[in-house]
Amino acid sequence: MTAQPTDIATYNFAYLDEQTKRMIRRAILKGIAIPGYQVPFASREMPMPYGWGTGGVQVTASIIGPDDVLKVIDQGADDTTNAVSIRAFFKKVANVAVTTETAKATIIQTRHRIPEHPLAAGQVLVYQVPIPEPLRFLEPRETETRKMHALEEYGLMHVKLYEDIARHGRIATTYAYPVKVEGRYVMDPSPTPKFDNPKMHNSPALQLFGAGREKRIYALPPFTEVVSLDFEDHPFEVQTFDQPCALCAAENVYLDEVILDDHGGHMFVCSDTDHCEKRREEGHRGHLAPETRLAPEKMEPAQ
């Protein structure tokens, strides 16, 4: 990285002004002190629409420093519009190094996935959260849900799981699967697939959640107990896939279905593009992988 302060143009470092960053950092610290508790904060207008990660971007902007290495993923992929734009945004306003490699990043901003590569101590995972309140669709009143959190009245959360089993014969919630943090607060892990829930438990990385439109920040400090809610006779289970990744033959990873043509052709590939590329570099081949091995530089547009 070559730090060239002149490149930052007319913006303050990392776009937000210093007072705003201090306000957001205070909310983050409070969130870390009370794991799973939703801390209200004065969310700012960002140069992007709500729903595109305004909460995550504000959290990232408040914690990023000139020496940080940023990775941004959208549904596990480094190369989708949202991920590319946010990466370019921070390159421009903070002049930081960016990467697609999970292990090299110090800050990973994510929409709806946790990387397959295990996170390490010192890394920060920043989630973009659309609706932070896990009780919202059961109880529309904010005054009431805050009271329910305060008094630890979480029976309603199980009513939702009960409904799932009554209707579908199993817990049909597959994403935004509610978790209990340190035996106290029930938390929405943002719309990550429930496949990723076990990765949140006792993670050595710091996990921060930002909801821009809803103006809430919450956090999981490293090594926090995160338990997915369930019934004794219907225990929590993650999704399983009956075939490996079509490109890198990885098993026990989260797969996306990719439509290949309009004749019903499809394949299942790793949702985590970085993980998939790494495995192909190591020589793992799935049954639909191209015969000639692609050079990884060609897969990813040059930064």
Place this chain on the structure above:
Amino acid sequence: MTDEPLLRVSALSKFYGSRVGCENVTFDLWPGEVLAVVGESGSGKTTLLNCLSTRLLPSSGTASYRMRDGQFRELYRMSEAERRFLMRTDWGFVHQNPADGLRMTVSAGANVGERLMAVGDRHYGKIRATAVDWLSRVEIDEDRIDDEPRAFSGGMRQRLQIARNLVTGPRLVFMDEPTGGLDVSVQARLLDLLRGLVTDLGLAAIVVTHDLAVARLLSQRMMVMKDGRVVESGLTDRVLDDPRAPYTQLLVSSILQV
């Protein structure tokens, strides 16, 4: 049997500004006893019920409740967490309009099971078995268990609301016009059901109603209210057969004879 009342109410008053909601109400409620509160609309019945069930805070006066451990606790000095816990375990509240007391968008089974899950039940099979049992006790077919209350008739909704309240085995149930808005044949079956349940479970209940026939059928004791004050109280049969206060005499003589 115990020789102490379940609920002691003393000089309870509620004012809305200078207007009287209810004034200086004093009574004891004994375990297994059904008390009817009657009076015309605006007489303070519902205000009194809401104060007793801690949904409203009174302006003055006290009410103490004998907890399961035998200790009396002053209701208005309990923390909100304790009151809400009491509300969903040891108490029930049957609203006049079932939509106020039910979750209309979740299934009947989940409506009945919600209180069980709220007190920590985490076994789906057991919760469902209890729900099935309670639905049959309030005469709702087992195959309606996964239907939403929106698909139920008014009488069924009211019976479902009763099941939902009784599933945790409460000792005290508040009812606000439980038969209001139902046609007479449905009313008769609901009253029959309520009478059976109250007797079987040894429930104490405070029933607010403007229908003297409901009071006669359900309650052992009644209080007649007018303009926020209790004008007469006593055994139900005594009050209805030999009303003493002029207002009670008017009320009793106003019953339509068919």
